[in-house]
Amino acid sequence: xxxxxRPGASETEIDGVKKLIKELGLKxxxxxxxxxxxxxxxxxxxxxxxxxxxQAPGVSKVMRVLAPYKMAAIxxxxxxxxxVKLSETCVFGGKQVPVIAGPCSVEGEQEIMEAARQVKxxxxxxxxxxxFKPRTNPYAFQGFGEDGLKMLAAAREETxxxxxxxxxxxxxxxxxxxYADCLQIGTRNSQNFKLLEACGKQPKPVLYKRGMSMTIxxxxxxxxYILAEGNPNVILCxxxxxxxxxxxxxxxxxxxxxxxxxRSHLPIIIDPSHGTGHARLVPSMAKAAVAAGADxxxxxxxxxxxxxMTDGAQSITPDQMDGLMVNLQRVAEAVDRECIPVEQMxxxx
Numbered sequence: 001x002x003x004x005x006r007p008g009a010s011e012t013e014i015d016g017v018k019k020l021i022k023e024l025g026l027k028x029x030x031x032x033x034x035x036x037x038x039x040x041x042x043x044x045x046x047x048x049x050x051x052x053x054x055q056a057p058g059v060s061k062v063m064r065v066l067a068p069y070k071m072a073a074i075x076x077x078x079x080x081x082x083x084v085k086l087s088e089t090c091v092f093g094g095k096q097v098p099v100i101a102g103p104c105s106v107e108g109e110q111e112i113m114e115a116a117r118q119v120k121x122x123x124x125x126x127x128x129x130x131x132f133k134p135r136t137n138p139y140a141f142q143g144f145g146e147d148g149l150k151m152l153a154a155a156r157e158e159t160x161x162x163x164x165x166x167x168x169x170x171x172x173x174x175x176x177x178x179y180a181d182c183l184q185i186g187t188r189n190s191q192n193f194k195l196l197e198a199c200g201k202q203p204k205p206v207l208y209k210r211g212m213s214m215t216i217x218x219x220x221x222x223x224x225y226i227l228a229e230g231n232p233n234v235i236l237c238x239x240x241x242x243x244x245x246x247x248x249x250x251x252x253x254x255x256x257x258x259x260x261x262x263r264s265h266l267p268i269i270i271d272p273s274h275g276t277g278h279a280r281l282v283p284s285m286a287k288a289a290v291a292a293g294a295d296x297x298x299x300x301x302x303x304x305x306x307x308x309m310t311d312g313a314q315s316i317t318p319d320q321m322d323g324l325m326v327n328l329q330r331v332a333e334a335v336d337r338e339c340i341p342v343e344q345m346x347x348x349x
Contacts, residue, residue, distance in 0.1 A: 001026075001041040002076050003053055006060045009037060013058025020053055029071060031232060033080045036060075040071055042228055067263070069220040071227035072234075077265040084205050084233045084267055086162040086181050089345040090125040092235050092296050093267035097332050097339045098125035100164050100207075100269075100298040101321060104311035105130045105141065106148035111303070116155035118318040119301055123325040123341025126182070127152070127161040128298060132168045133310060134188050141309045149179040156181070161342070164207055164298075170198035177202045187212045187239060187274075193225050200229025207235045207298070209271070212242045212250060220264055236260060236268040237298060240275035249277020249314065252285055257292045269296035273314040279305060282316050283324045290331045290339065297328075 003017050014030060017039045021028040026043040041050075054062045067073045083093040090098045101124035106112045116127050131148025133141060144151070152163045162181035167173055168189065176183055182205040189195050190211030199206045206226055210219050219236070226234050238257065240250025252275030260268045270292075272285035286297050302308045302315035316324070325341060332339040 009058035196225035205233035267295035273300035
């Protein structure tokens with residue numbers, strides 16, 4: 001159930017609605033939008049008499065949300081898009097289409113520093129890089145852990161780019177959130193509900209990747225675990241699903257973009273690197289994603305892909321990134337969006 005407050009509703013009126021929700025045995029969650037405030041009543045309200053809510057001071061209307069994902073549903077915000085901010089120049093869900101770029105893994109202090117400089121020069125708005133790496137092979141490179149987080153923080157200090165990095169376990173959430181501007185939940189942890197809950201209890205934005213075998217409904221219901229714990233700053237990320245097709249690493253479902261935007265208010269970005277597994281396909285899929293309405297991109301970029309510790313085959317070079325950013329600006333303009341390079345944005349701030 002969603003309680004839509006009248007424009008200009010006072011804190012006292014909002015608190016009154018929250019009290020009524022608790023008296024019904026439900027959990028309240030306030031969502032403040034650009035034009036209105038809604039209070040979500042979380043729980044099973046099917047047997048509750050909610051008529052009293054409609055008469056409460058400051059209430060405009062009460063709506064029942066039929067979708068099982070109450071907080072993620074588009075009805076929750078009155079069809080308004082949620083905006084998630086990593087920095088002044090990296091905001092997802094608005095007209096701008098930010099690009100998160102960098103290597104799959106943090107490979108060393110000099111390597112990540114140079115990568116940060118290069119992706120910023122290309123125009124990227126945030127730096128990605130894994131300090132902790134979940135690997136299918138237990139003998140593969142697992143990342144530098146906290147030392148890797150410190151390297152990312154140093155790169156942010158020099159370049160000003162916010163950092164996005166993956167968290168693997170609930171016990172690591174506090175540590176990663178000390179360093180990162182955005183916590184990433186990867187496909188292998190997409191239904192690790194304790195991790196989702198732990199990320200929901202901290203305030204940093206969460207970039208949540210779709211599970212490789214998840215349906216759209218399962219994806220949004222899992223995202224609900226983060227939202228229900230009080231963190232509204234969730235960025236959905238389509239990174240490809242597992243199908244019978246074998247010419248790509250995964251099958252990149254670009255149709256997920258308009259479908260998710262129909263069902264949910266959360267911003268949705270595309271990862272064409274994991275979505276295809278081949279660097280040669282990344283530019284085309286990145287451009288197609290922006291044309292489809294994606295709210296951002298996550299792209300793997302490496303100075304020397306042939307010698308990358310992880311995912312070199314799907315990493316484009318800095319030179320390729322330069323050319324791609326130019327083309328992304330053109331595509332964005334064609335669909336009434338913007339993909340302004342970060343240096344240009346900094347000149348406008």
